[in-house]
Amino acid sequence: MYLCGIMEKFDVHILGCGSALPTTRHSSSSQVVNLRDKLYMIDCGEGTQLQFRKAKLKFSRLNHIFISHLHGDHCFGLLGLISTLNLLGRTAELHIYSPKGLEELLKPMLSFFCRQITFEVCFHEFDTKKADVIYEDRSLVVSSIPLKHRMPCCGFLFAEKQLPNHIKRDMVDFYKVPVFELNRIKNGADYITPEGETIPNSILTTPSESPRKYAYCSDTIYHPVIVEQVKGVDLLFHESTFLTGEIGRAKETFHSTAAQAAHIARMAEVKRLLIGHFSARYEDDSLFYDEAAAIFPDTILAKEMLCIPV
Numbered sequence: 001m002y003l004c005g006i007m008e009k010f011d012v013h014i015l016g017c018g019s020a021l022p023t024t025r026h027s028s029s030s031q032v033v034n035l036r037d038k039l040y041m042i043d044c045g046e047g048t049q050l051q052f053r054k055a056k057l058k059f060s061r062l063n064h065i066f067i068s069h070l071h072g073d074h075c076f077g078l079l080g081l082i083s084t085l086n087l088l089g090r091t092a093e094l095h096i097y098s099p100k101g102l103e104e105l106l107k108p109m110l111s112f113f114c115r116q117i118t119f120e121v122c123f124h125e126f127d128t129k130k131a132d133v134i135y136e137d138r139s140l141v142v143s144s145i146p147l148k149h150r151m152p153c154c155g156f157l158f159a160e161k162q163l164p165n166h167i168k169r170d171m172v173d174f175y176k177v178p179v180f181e182l183n184r185i186k187n188g189a190d191y192i193t194p195e196g197e198t199i200p201n202s203i204l205t206t207p208s209e210s211p212r213k214y215a216y217c218s219d220t221i222y223h224p225v226i227v228e229q230v231k232g233v234d235l236l237f238h239e240s241t242f243l244t245g246e247i248g249r250a251k252e253t254f255h256s257t258a259a260q261a262a263h264i265a266r267m268a269e270v271k272r273l274l275i276g277h278f279s280a281r282y283e284d285d286s287l288f289y290d291e292a293a294a295i296f297p298d299t300i301l302a303k304e305m306l307c308i309p310v
Contacts, residue, residue, distance in 0.1 A: 009309075012308045014308075015032060016030045016031075027051050029045045034057075038063070041062060041065040042065075065096045068154055069154070078106060079110070086119070090119045096122070098126070099154065102123060128153060130144075130146060140160060140161065147219070149220050156215070158216070164187050165185075171204050172204055185205060215270075220256060228268075235273075238265065240257065259292065261273065262275075262299065265299075274299075
């Protein structure tokens with residue numbers, strides 16, 4: 001619900017925005033989406049649990065983890081995180097969504113290091129070759145975004161569901177609408193008075209705010225196919241491992257440049273672009289911003305502990 005016209009929380013926390021080679025400047029890939037105080041983790045590189053603590057997020061609110069692909073800088077932190085949750089006495093299920101193979105890799109390690117685990121780890125595999133809904137609850141739909149990398153890889157689209165209309169209290173009182181009718185009216189129904197008069201929904205309610213969308217595009221070569229799926233999102237994260245001077249290296253390793261990320265954002269007409277997954281070869285992150293912002297001005301440079309409202 002919305003209170004006093006203020007939109008509910010929908011934030012993206014950057015825990016790590018570096019690429020495969022560790023540096024002292026950036027942590028490995030991980031983000032947390034906070035939607036109405038439910039936490040959804042995206043990727044879990046080495047050291048993610050420490051970054052999670054630094055961000056002052058609550059482990060108890062984390063129930064779903066989405067892994068884009070099985071390169072170590074996107075999943076090496078899972079074992080440590082699960083071990084810590086076990087030490088904390090967690091009992092709620094933890095759901096992990098990933099391409100095929102993660103369960104086979106992780107279960108033997110969990111059996112060895114977490115023999116007396118206090119909660120169930122539930123693995124959900126998704127097909128990286130097609131866009132599909134992989135998670136849904138009352139507030140949110142998460143869909144996969146097929147990407148093009150050296151191994152099966154998907155991004156994720158977090159789409160808030162449309163909330164019910166807002167009741168106009170004065171009009172509801174004026175037409176003496178019974179309390180039991182209010183839910184129907186919030187969801188778009190007209191009201192029919194005892195005398196048979198139809199009161200249009202538009203008189204009794206105002207529309208709720210437009211649902212918000214966040215798209216996370218992990219490791220991928222420049223892949224304009226994704227434009228249609230991320231069209232018009234409020235915030236797009238797109239990897240920007242290299243600058244244009246290394247475009248050959250980007251193509252060879254199936255990564256993107258900052259300029260290519262900006263071209264995707266412009267074609268998709270997104271509201272804002274967030275760039276990250278920076279190669280360790282660059283010491284000045286502002287170069288990424290300069291390259292992307294020249295093409296798509298509303299660009300944000302990722303950095304650890306940054307929190308961005310969607």
